[in-house]
Amino acid sequence: DQQVKQNSPSLSVQEGRISILNCDYTNSMFDYFLWYKKYPAEGPTFLISISSIKDKNEDGRFTVFLNKSAKHLSLHIVPSQPGDSAVYFCAAISSGYGQNFVFGPGTRLSVLP
Amino acid sequence: DVKVTQSSRYLVKRTGEKVFLECVQDMDHENMFWYRQDPGLGLRLIYFSYDVKMKEKGDIPEGYSVSREKKERFSLILESASTNQTSMYLCASSLGTGHSPLHFGNGTRLTVT
Numbered sequence: 001d002q003q004v005k006q007n008s009p010s011l012s013v014q015e016g017r018i019s020i021l022n023c024d025y026t027n028s029m030f031d032y033f034l035w036y037k038k039y040p041a042e043g044p045t046f047l048i049s050i051s052s053i054k055d056k057n058e059d060g061r062f063t064v065f066l067n068k069s070a071k072h073l074s075l076h077i078v079p080s081q082p083g084d085s086a087v088y089f090c091a092a093i094s095s096g097y098g099q100n101f102v103f104g105p106g107t108r109l110s111v112l113p
Numbered sequence: 114d115v116k117v118t119q120s121s122r123y124l125v126k127r128t129g130e131k132v133f134l135e136c137v138q139d140m141d142h143e144n145m146f147w148y149r150q151d152p153g154l155g156l157r158l159i160y161f162s163y164d165v166k167m168k169e170k171g172d173i174p175e176g177y178s179v180s181r182e183k184k185e186r187f188s189l190i191l192e193s194a195s196t197n198q199t200s201m202y203l204c205a206s207s208l209g210t211g212h213s214p215l216h217f218g219n220g221t222r223l224t225v226t
Contacts, residue, residue, distance in 0.1 A: 002155075004155075006155075009153070032212050034214060036215075041122075041219065041220075042219050042220075043117070043203055043205075043217030043218050043219045043220055044156070044203070044215075044217050045217070046214035046215070046216070049212070049214065051212075089155060089156065091156075093212070095212070099144055099146075099161070099207060099213070099215075100158065100161075100171070101158075101215060103148075103155040103156040103157075104155050105153050105154055105155040106155055
């Protein structure tokens with residue numbers, strides 16, 4: 001059973017609009033969450049993270065929101081650009097359990113010009 | 114910038130062959146990881162290592178082994194390749210702290226025929 005879920009395999013958004021990528025988790029021990037972005041033929045690159053003691057973290061056009069009670073986080077990209085088209089992976093980790101990151105299955109974002 | 118280099122981008126091997134996937138990082142990171150990426154399943158951890166000559170099983174270690182003789186190099190070995198090991202293999206490294214993000218190589222696309 002997947003502990004980190006991304007229920008939308010794909011998402012299409014118009015350039016300039018907001019992209020919202022969602023992630024749900026089941027393990028209440030997770031206390032740190034990351035988003036990675038992956039282009040074809042490249043490895044994933046770290047995008048943004050959030051600790052469970054926060055409910056929001058912002059970095060430029062990217063904002064991650066965490067709702068602990070719902071075990072849900074989301075990545076907002078505003079405004080979306082064609083270069084944002086990629087697969088986005090949500091990942092989670094429990095402190096004290098080493099660096100055993102658990103990844104979701106990914107969401108493919110297409111930003112249309 | 115951290116550089117994680119995987120020796121091959123594409124490999125085609127026959128069933129039963131012994132396969133070596135090599136990974137080198139240049140930032141003196143303590144931790145190194147091997148993942149495989151499959152559609153709909155995200156990234157799944159095969160093995161990881163927190164130090165030279167140390168190794169720990171991840172979520173799907175069956176059919177694989179690893180070697181870490183030097184800090185910068187982490188090898189994944191398929192003792193007898195099978196068709197269900199056809200996948201994208203990703204190597205990653207990180208600092209020793211719990212929340213340090215992973216830095217990935219560009220991946221090796223392995224096809225076992």
